[in-house]
Amino acid sequence: MSKQTLSFQAEVAQLLHLVTHSLYSNPEIFMRELVSNASDACDKLRFEALNDASLFEDAPNLEVRVAFDKAAKTITITDNGIGMSQAEAVEHLGTIAKSGTKDFMGKLSGDQKKDAQLIGQFGVGFYSGFIVADKITVESRRAGLPAAEGVRWTSGGTGEFEVETIDLPKRGTSITLHVRDDQSEYLSHWKLKSLVTKYSDHISLPILMQKEEWDAEKSEHVQKDEWEAVNAANALWARSKKDISDEQYAEFYKNLSYDQDAPLAWSHNRVEGSTEYTQLLYIPAKAPMDLWNRDRKAGIKLYVRRVFIMDEAEALMPSYLRWVKGVVDSADLPLNVSRELLQESRDVKAIREGNTRRVLAMLEDLARKDKAPETAADADGVTDVVSEEDKAAAEKDVGKYTAFYAEFGSAMKEGLGEDFANRDKIAKLLRYASTTVDTLTVSFADYKARMKEGQDAIYYITADSLAAAKNSPQLEVFKKKGIEVLLMADRVDEWAMSHVQEFEGTPLQSVAKGSFDLGKLQDEDEKKAAEAAAETFKPMLEKLKEALKDKAKDVRVTTRLVDSPACLVVEDGDISNQLTRMLKAAGQPAPVSQPILEVNADHALVKKLEGSTHFDDLAHILFDQALLAEGGLPDDPAAYVKRVNALLV
């Protein structure tokens, strides 16, 4: 191929414009990106060579070399990995395929400063080279292709790039950055080496640089011919825990997840026994924007004896823990294991169970340390003797679980329906707001500890929003009697709660389901009065039932209301009105079950029914208002308005 000039895909041109015109909060990330690409290219070669060892040619030792030339103002990153064919160079370096980069493009605000910060967060892969370079030359040959089929790709980071065929005896890729004058600080051994250790220390290949020595005569540092590895060249997870600092764990996480925030917690273990593997699992501090999406890929990378096998290994984590990031390195799986094989493997099942156990244990630990130690001691009335060191360690984790839960709580609830074996553990980790606590901090155990004497159920209500839950008429008598009710306003709550009937022996009871029975909390007089009211009200109930026979399954007198005239409830096994509405809104088939109308016989509006000439209108208004009060809409809003107006005039 003679020299050709091609245009970048429009999105790349736009991205490059930004990269070359912005001020960077963190320009040095270009090294992380380019060294990662070089290491990925080596991983890819190693993987392909499993089926075709000839791809190694005469250089089986994979490595990355970082060199610089102060006089020529260049930095060159060379790898002997998979390399690129001419077509691949045009495609991979001229278009954007990566969904992450597309997301990034979607987030651009047009404000240069903000956008520049975004680049720092996302990393824009290869193109980040243009942060420090005004020209990049890539020379590459794909492993397995003849020496004559090398490619040189050159671009000044504007709208175009050039490609031409060159002779390249060595396979792999070298990327030469022609460093801009204002970025010359990177033309330094010390600087580049420090970036490699900062960002790429864990990479399991040697990253080599030429040695440098002080030359007293010239009074400057001079480069020697000898190359040395400047990274630890050791997969971080394969090292012993005691040799890894918190900073290294956090940096490894950032490399793994492209998350700029430090992780909330991590757990690193070598698991031995019938299935042997190493797990390094992280709990991120922030949820991804699409956490709700159950098709979202898992965050676990699978290695087999340090050989990278695949990203997003969903078989290694249950779906409700899809947000956990980390690495699993198995000693048992075959190197050519496929996604399909993973689903069936007994080893994988054991690893998934082990990972789940570990994540739940980490969360239990964070939950335990969530409150300040003093408070914890006060709570059980015992003041433990703790060393200053332990105290400081415990304080460092205060509030972390609350922060975690605000981000990932809704995903955890899916576990109630998904992970039968760990249901009790998951239930202990859930937190809710309640009628007495506004924040998402009340656990079932906290609730139980505060239950009133004679109370024999944990009460909760599900609704579309916390405000709707809080103001629901069903809560009136609970408020009057000072009984706490858990407020659940997540979309997943209703479904999740259908999988649990009790918590540590105490039944869980929705206040909007089933007949109303506060058991021992209601005194005899109240019960008698209610029964008497129901009896005298009987003829009226029959009339109401008749008037509402198309809308309500039943009409009955209740004592759960104080200020409201009526409310809707469903039978114990039925799905709530709120879930029916949600299913309908999502275009999904919703089972047709009518609600039960419960009326407050003491309410003036209900009393007015007796002998009213507008009985039918009043009956429908009662029903529709009960629907409105729980966030629903009357089937025929115009008819409702008409009825109300007829009564108003």
Ligand SMILES: Nc1ncnc2c1ncn2[C@@H]1O[C@H](COP(=O)(O)OP(=O)(O)OP(=O)(O)O)[C@@H](O)[C@H]1O
């Ligand atoms: N050193 C290299 N050797 C072989 N191919 C490379 C090399 N550097 C980049 N590429 C190719 O160019 C593509 C684009 O690289 P880029 O860094 O922009 O995105 P990415 O590597 O896919 O994503 P990310 O860097 O965020 O993981 C890569 O997917 C790869 O196919």
